[in-house]
Amino acid sequence: MPASGPVHEALAALPLVDHHCHGAVTADLAPGQFESLITEGEAWPGVSPFDSPVGVAVRRHCAPLLDLPRHTPAADYLARRRALGWREVNRRFLTAAGAEAFCVDTGYAPHPVTSPAELAEASGGAAHKVVRLERIAETVAAGGGAAGAYADAFRAAAEEAVRRPGVVAVKSVAAYRTGFALAPERPTDAEVTQAAGHWLARGGRLADPVLIRHLLWTAVDLGLPLQLHTGFGDADVRLHRADPALLTDWLHLTAGTIPVLLLHCWPYHRQAAYLATVFEQVYLDVGLALHYTGPARSRAVLEEALEITPFRKLLYSSDAYGVAEFHHLGALSFRQGLAALLQARVDADELSLPDALRIAAWTGRDNARRLYGLPANDPARN
Structure with a gap:
């Protein structure tokens, strides 16, 4: 029998904000x-x-x-x-996720997937856009130009991208490209020009440590929340280099600037929790891990993430990509896992019921609303 109680009921009814996800495939x-x-x-x-x-x-x-x-x-x-058929499948699962808003990373699409507008239409929610910075850099590089002009061209392209309607954040996949064991300081103009020269001559995707550092510091200058993939991913990531604790020196240097949202985090969710505890600008989620563990183990992952994390620092994301099942399964795993752990603390008198209900609303919706400037009951269909 499904677990029950006031926390379960509140989370089951809560319209979520999925602060990081992707589209669903548009094919059978x-x-x-x-x-x-x-x-x-x-x-x-x-x-x-x-x-x-x-x-x-x-x-x-x-x-x-x-x-x-x-x-x-x-x-x-x-x-x-x-x-x-895929349209009905997507409609059923996206509606069942019960999200009032999705923040959609459109920078990864090896398959034909729904646009943010199509995701919003199928789900009955709102959709906003997350700009992937490596894709912008690679588009700039593909356009040619001199190495000395790269920094200005990238910044101009990034500024143009974030000014488009519906954009609420930027994202980097530095964890995949170089890992986080980078020099934390902003690179000099001369370093960027030299690195850009090597990259433009060589071609391929952006994987130069100097240019990745430049990208991260450009994100700071843009002023929007920065999402960073950390931890678990496909075989392209070198997991030991995706530990967010490696960002500690960079976080010291960027204190007081922009919100930094550590995505996914597992198996480094405890390191991410530490960073969220000691750095004002750091937030985290355990998306991706939730649908891979499913409701059977989501409580355990969330319990470890919340051992020390301030309650205003944890957000919900599904990181769903491709199959709409993952938008639903991520939401279900989050609702059931968080409800079980909060209800257990209420039953043990470690938490009052009003506090538990407030934490549920914060983590499932309100923390994301605050960070991304999303209005309540957002009617946007971007």
Whole structure:
């Protein structure tokens, strides 16, 4: 039986703000395509991603939204998904997520996915945009130009991007490109020009430590909240370099500037909690980990993240990409996991019920509203 109690009821009814996610695919997926999208690894021969915690969670918690019994076999699940069609599948799962607003990173789209406007329409919520800075830098580099003009061209392009309607934040994937063991100081103009010369001659994606430092400091100058991927990701990340504690010196230098939002964090969510405790500008979420653990273990992840984190510093995100199941599963895992841990503290008299309800609203919605300047009951359809 589902857990019950006033905290569970409050979180079940709370319109969430998903402060970091991506679009859902706009195509009917073949079985192999779907399986490849529910793992950060690969769908290996003879090993189905359905035979994993996230695969089990999909069959348990997503099947009923497709009019199927809980724990339905994977083949039946995929057949029903194709029969309904991607538009209806997306509508059902995005609506079930119960989010009043999504902050959408549009900088990663190896598959055709919904735009923020399409995500908003399918969900009945609002959608805002998160600008990925590495993509802007790579677009500038692809346009040619002299190395000495790179810094000004990148800054101008970034400033233009963040002035567009609906943009509420910027994001960097420095964790993937170089990791965080970077010199914390702002690079000099000469260093940037030299590094840009090497990159423009070589081509490829942005992975130069000097230019990544320049990108992060440009983000500070832009003045919007900065989202940083940390921790868990696909095989492209070198996990030991994605520990947010490696940002400590840079955070000292950027104190008093912009909010820094540490995304995902697992397995470094305790390090992220430390940073959020000692640096005023640092916030965190445990998105991505929530749908990969599912409701069965989301409470444990959230409990570790909240061991010392100030309650105004934790936000909700799904980091859902590709399959709309993840928008729903992330929200469900967050609601159930947070409700269970808060209700347990109320029952143990470690927390009053009014405090628990306030924490639930802060973490699920209000912290994001405050940081991104989102109005209550946001009607935007950007």
